[in-house]
Amino acid sequence: MKIFVTGVAGQLGHDVMNDLAARGYEGIGTDIAPQYSGADDGTAVTTMPYVSLDITDRDAVEKTITELKPDVVVHCAAWTAVDLAEDDDKKAKVHAINADGTQNIADACKKIDAKMVYISTDYVFDGQGTTPWQPDCKDYAPLNVYGQTKLDGELAVANTLEKYFIVRIAWVFGVNGKNFIKTMLNVGKTHDKLTVVSDQIGTPTYTLDLSRLLVDMIETDKYGYYHATNEGGYISWYDFTKEIFKQAVELGHTEYSEDRLTVAPVTTAEYGVSKAARPFNSRLDKSKLVENGFKPLPTWQDALHRYLQEINF
Template identity: 80%
Template sequence: MKILVTGVAGQLGHDVMNELAGRGYEGIGSDIAPGYSGIQDGTAVTSMPYVQMDITDADAVRTKIEDVKPDVVVHCAAWTAVDLAEDEDKVDKVRAINADGTRYIAESCKKLDCKMVYLSTDYVFDGQGSTPWDPDCKDYKPLNVYGKTKLEGELAVAENLSKYFIVRIAWVFGKNGKNFIKTMLNVGKTHDRLTVVNDQIGTPTYTYDLARLLVDMLETERYGYYHATNEGGYISWYDFTKEIFRQAVELGHPEYAEDRLKVVPVTTAEYGISKAARPFNSRLDRSKLAGSGFTPLPTWQDALGRYLKEIEF
């Protein structure tokens, strides 16, 4: 199989490419830069075939994908800066990337009759209540520009294709790029007190683990909507922060110990700052994975431990 992966300069695209290489597949990376611009960590992705592609350019998408002739497109590229997406001068660009770009890719996949894997988000829902969101729920009520445009991307995939996997994820972290864990570790070094919200609930997703699942999926024809995060229960950002620091201390970083660094739980309202409305309920029901014969991801606690050993802090 030949697989084209968009967004390889990001956290997930990087790991999907390495997973493909590990299984002996022909993986071709793509992003907007002239060449691979992600972390130079010596892994397979840094030297695998690469195609420059601006997904907001319909003609470029059509030409490049028709040239590659992939069996599968794994579409990881997206605008993910949630707060910046709310700026009036950014909305058109966010829509061009998340909605229009996704539609152009879906249309090319339709023409070539190839599979498509589209990464989406819990932000397509309104984030209310406490019941985990079912992957086949169609009660869409996105709260912000990011959520609206990712939903438009979902609809473009579902309307154009029958051979698709729409996989919603949340609270993503990986080696290649910025994420909550890296932010907390950096801020924790220079502060002795942090406030972290405790009323937004979800589960972290390690891109290394998610990449394995996505490749498992594209090897099958079990198409449809799925939710994929690590196992290990639903937590708040406050809970996550406490565990990040606890494990960091275990790994020999006493600067994150409770007697030096106090973590204080606050509500979203008390925390303030955010331009975009945030979901309180990011719980995703993952049971369809096992029900469809896929192996669920390991626990987020286990994923966090492996991740902390991978990064320098």
Template identity: 80%
Template sequence: MKILVTGVAGQLGHDVMNELAKRGHEAIGSDIAPVYSGADDHTAVTKLPYISMDITDASAVEKLITEIHPDAVIHCAAWTAVDAAEDEENQQKVYAINVKGTENIAKVCKSIDAKMLYISTDYVFDGQGEIPWQPDCKDYAPLCVYGKTKLEGELAVSSTLDKYFIVRIAWVFGTNGNNFIKTMLNVGKKFDALRVVKDQIGTPTYTYDLSRLLVDMAETEKYGYYHATNEGGYISWYDFAEAIFAEAVALGHPEYSKDRLTVTPVTTEEYGISKAARPFNSRLDKSKLVESGFEPLPTWQDALRRYLKEIEF
């Protein structure tokens, strides 16, 4: 298959490109930069074909994707800075990227009869209660600009195409970019006491594992809405931080031990820094993956262990 991947400079797009190459697919990467200079870990994606594409430019999107004529587009590009999206000066750009950019791609996919995989988020829901969200649930009620624009992106895809996958993920981490794990490791070195939120519940998603699932999906016609995070149970950010530091100590980094570093659980209100309202309930039900014949992702505990062995800290 010939597959175009957007947002290859990000955590997920980078890993999807490598997974496609590993399986022998013809992978073309794209991002807004004129030249893709490579990833943090300098893996195979730097050697794969790349085009510069501004997804907010409808005519450029139509021209480039029509010329490439892929069998599928895996759309990883997005504005993901949740708090910055709340700033008035950024909101027009966030909308242009997450909504219009997605719509531009969906329209071209329709015209060339290509599949589209759109990466979405638990933020399309209001994050209330404790019951896991079902992938086909339509009780949308996003709390912030990021969530609203990602929902509008979903609706642009579903209203334009028949051949689509909408895959909601949460709490993403990968080698190519910043994430919660890297933040915890960095601040854990600098300080001897941290406060981490305990009342937001969800499950992490390792982009290396997710990329395998996305390519699995692209190879089928099992279209629809899906939820995809690692297995291993639902946790809080505080639980995740504790697991990160425990695993770091096990890998030979005593500076993260409880003897030196204290981690205190706090409520979102007590933490009080975020501009954007964040969901308390990010539990995503993933049973539809198995029902559709897809292999679930490994546990987040296993993913965390593998990830920490991959990065330098």
């Protein structure tokens, strides 16, 4: 099986490529950069082929994918800077990447009859209430530009293809790239008090674990919408931060101990308004994974432990 992976310079694409290599599949990575050598921490992506591709260039996408003829395209590339997406001078670019770029890939997949995996987000919903969102729920109401463009991408895939997996994730962290954990560890070194939002609820997703699930998925024809985050229960960003520092101390990083560093919970309103509205309810129901024979991801607490051992901090 030949798999074409977009966005390999990001957290998820990087891990998908390495998981494909570990299972002996033929993977071809792509991103917009002329070349890509490896992760931020110096770990190389496998020696699999890499091609440079701008997914907003419709002709280039069609030419590349039809020539390579992959069996599957795992589409990880996206604009993910949520606040920056609200800037008037960025909105067209965000839409070009998340919506038009996805349509370009879906059209190419249709032409060669390839499966497609599209990575989406809980931001397609309005984030209200406390009930976990179901993967087949169609009550879309994005709160921001990012969410709307990711929804447009979902619709492009679903309206173009029959052989697709739309996988919504939340609160992503991985070795390759910026994420909440790295941010907290960095600011925790230089501050003695932090305030963290406690009224936004969800579950983290470790890209290493998610990549394994995605490869499990493409080995099947159990198409449709899925939700995938780590297990371990729903938490707030405040809860997550407390656990990050607790585990960091257990690994010997005493600078994050409660004796030196205080973490206080605040509401979203108290924290201050960001450019983009954030969902309060990012709970994603993942029961469909088990119903379709897929193995759930490990707990987020376990994922965090493995991640902290993996990174240099």
